[in-house]
Amino acid sequence: MxxxxxxxxxxxxxxxxxxxxxxxxxxxGLSGYSMFGIGIGIMLFGYWRLFRWNRERRRLQIEELEAxxxxxxxxxxxxxxxxxxxxxxxxxxxxxxxxxxxxxxVGEKVFHTDRWVTPVTEELFNLRPREELLHKRFGxxxxx
Numbered sequence: 001m002x003x004x005x006x007x008x009x010x011x012x013x014x015x016x017x018x019x020x021x022x023x024x025x026x027x028x029g030l031s032g033y034s035m036f037g038i039g040i041g042i043m044l045f046g047y048w049r050l051f052r053w054n055r056e057r058r059r060l061q062i063e064e065l066e067a068x069x070x071x072x073x074x075x076x077x078x079x080x081x082x083x084x085x086x087x088x089x090x091x092x093x094x095x096x097x098x099x100x101x102x103x104x105x106v107g108e109k110v111f112h113t114d115r116w117v118t119p120v121t122e123e124l125f126n127l128r129p130r131e132e133l134l135h136k137r138f139g140x141x142x143x144x
Contacts (some may be wrong), residue, residue, distance in 0.1 A: 008049045086124050 030038070095106040111117050125133035 046082065083124065087119065090124070090127050096125075 030033075091107045098104045098106065121133065121136055125136060
């Protein structure tokens with residue numbers, strides 16, 4: 001047989017250099033203690049802001065409550081005027097409806113007392129359209 005003309009690869013004279021097989025991880029980022037400290041610092045800052053905001057919110061709520069208490073007599077007076085106007089209109093309507101009934105006294109009290117008795121909603125809206133009664137009772141809730 002004839003000898004092959006192919007030359008086999010061989011290592012260089014003196015051998016190959018050493019193989020680096022050890023882990024060589026570069027140190028990246030902050031240490032665990034510093035990250036823990038930064039986390040605690042951020043939490044403390046967040047709690048400080050939260051407590052400060054809660055104090056401010058409480059102060060605003062107190063201010064709003066005092067404002068509501070201040071305008072409560074005005075709102076009550078407006079409601080009383082509205083009630084008296086509706087009672088007067090009801091009495092006028094009653095006098096028109098019951099004019100032919102003998103012995104009927106327009107505006108005769110149902111209660112035997114001299115004190116003011118706030119009329120119930122049905123008494124105020126008895127001679128009015130049903131939509132007004134429903135609007136008074138349920139307000140803006142009837143679309144829900």
